[in-house]
Structures are given as C-alpha cells and as structure tokens.
Amino acid sequence: MIMRLIDIVLLLLFGFISISQLNRKSLIALPKSAAVPPTVPDREEVVFVGVMPDGTFLVENETRSIVDPRVLQVYLRQTQAKLAAQKTRMRVRIRANWDVPMAHVFRAVASCETLKLPTGLDVIRASNSR
DSSP, rough: HHHHHHHHHHHHHHHHHOOOOOOOOOOOOOOOOSSSSSOOGGGGEEEEEOOOTTSSSOOOOOOTTEOOHHHHHHHHHHHHHHHHHHOOOOEEEEETTTOOOOHHHHEEEHHHHTTTTTEEEEEEOOOOOO
C-alpha cells in the first residue's frame, strides 16, 4: 500500500514539473566571459519577441517596444549581424498572450521569414487573466 502511495506522489510531482512554466524574471544580468571563447552549445542565442494585443512588439527582455513591423525587421537584422560577427547563430522565439490577434503574430513571423531566421511560437495563457 505504501509503495502505491509513493508511486502516486512521484507521478503527481513529475506531472506538475512537466507542466510548470519557467520564466526569466531576474533583473540581474549574469556575467559573460571575454577571455574564454564560448563552447559549441553556447554558439546559438535565442532572441525573444513579445507580441501585445495592440500590435506592439516587445524586445530586449520586454524593455523596448516597437510599433512598426518594418522596424522590428530592422532590429532583427541588426541583431543577426551582431551575433554573426560573434560567430553565433540566432533563433527567434515569438511569445504572444492568448488574446493577441493572430494577424499581429504573423507580422512578426513574416519579419523572421524574410530574414530566414529559425522561428518558434509560444502562446501563453497568463494565470491572472480572466
């Protein structure tokens, strides 16, 4: 009987771990080494683009907002060039809340496709919304 209870508790624990969401909320910027070159797994950087319901794009850890998709494309091109100079590949992760019109999301996706950037999409339902 105790063994079954332990199995159930472990299944619940792993279930909650697998569905939990990890967000980076820290304001502390971790140091990066200038003396040691990055290793193979570190040579790819993910750039996050948030999409707001009004069509505004959030970049740079949601500290800068961009209204025009063409300006977003220029930002992504500049970031891609900067990372290419460091021999780092760039990936884009587009994050949108569940109530964002898909037309706004597809504008961000189109900017990434024009630059031939690998793109992923996250749609999040925030726990405090409705």
